[in-house]
Amino acid sequence: MTASAVGVIGLGAMGRGMAASLRRAGFAVHVHDVRSGAAAAFAAEGGTACDTPADLGARCPVVVCVVVNAAQTEDVLFGQGGLAAAMAPGSVFVMCSTVDPRWSIALEARLVERGLLYLDAPISGGAARAAAGEITMMTSGSQAAYAKAGAVLDAMAARVYRLGDRAGNGSTVKIINQLLAGVHIAAAAEAMALGLRQGVDAAALYEVITHSAGNSWMFENRMAHVLAGDYTPLSAVDIFVKDLGLVLDTARASTHPLPLASTAHQMFMQASSAGHGREDDSAVIKIFPGITLPGAAA
Structure with missing residues (x-):
């Protein structure tokens, strides 16, 4: 695991562009998607495809998750081959889905128990802005999480709004x-x-x-x-x-x-x-x- 490594899980319309923006910014980008072909296609252009979220989490101190909803996020973190058990203490999980704020607050508590940092960081802007590194991020979380993931956020977004020191406000x-x-x-x-x-x-x-x-x-x-x-x-x-x-x-x-x-x-x-x-x-x-x-x- 290196400090410049960052993981992106979910290579849909937004995640693919966000991963490309991180790669342009000089990060060593590791990706995972349930569609293995999507991860392989990204890796062919520069980057590393990972077979499971756990494989990705073991390599990256910051992981950005861009899946559809809370249920998919739960599976990424705690399902078979899940991310949470593989991430090193002090690593940051950046959650970009649109979810119930109460669920996001509870997720932060669950990750803190495992020694992990969390940013509640839903996104807006569309696929074109994601590809250009110009999305808007509505974020909240601890100062420690911002300190470790701030450069990652800035590489993906034109505007990163910091809305509080705990999860919930971003969502x-x-x-x-x-x-x-x-x-x-x-x-x-x-x-x-x-x-x-x-x-x-x-x-x-x-x-x-x-x-x-x-x-x-x-x-x-x-x-x-x-x-x-x-x-x-x-x-x-x-x-x-x-x-x-x-x-x-x-x-x-x-x-x-x-x-x-x-x-x-x-x-x-x-x-x-x-x-x-x-x-x-x-x-x-x-x-x-x-x-x-x-x-x-x-």
Whole structure:
């Protein structure tokens, strides 16, 4: 194990770019993914593929985990060939998934019992920014964890927000970001669908809105996918089924009403139940009746 070694587990749309950013920054990057071909492809370009999380953890004092959810993170850490038992005391586990803040707080306690450091560090920005090393990280954790992993975070992100000295705050802020992201996508789809239903040219509507006060980053980004008729999943419908569900669970714990988030969650649920769960999240527009989407077969 060397000080410049860093591990990345999960080479999806975000993790692959984050690993590449670390490699460009001069780190010796070790990777693991459940798809062995993904790890091998990264290693072929420079880096080391590891067969198990434990193999990776034994080599790296800092491990960045970019899997889908808490269940996958649990498996990475504590499943067969798990990471936690192999990491040296004082090593840092950087958790980048969107999870329930209460789960993240509990995970920190479990890792501290094993002599490990933890950063609650969910991410935002999309695949292109991940590849450019320009994501946003919403982090919280101990000063000792920051001291050891700070250079790793800076190599992956344009902005690293330090939100507190213990786990939970990073995940809470990410949950709030996802509330807005999900509501904005749902509202963008509703607006575009209304325009289509009223016979407005979709490209003209997009041009006007993106240069008017009603624009949002999500309208500009996601409705471009609709105009192209391209629902390749950069972020899938089912991600927002999960993430808005976490938003509602978090609010429910404090009896806090979220009427807009609740409606958006139902819209993504409807899209998923109609068979669009693995499509890009802009496919939530497909729940609206009586419209012909750009690129649809005549």
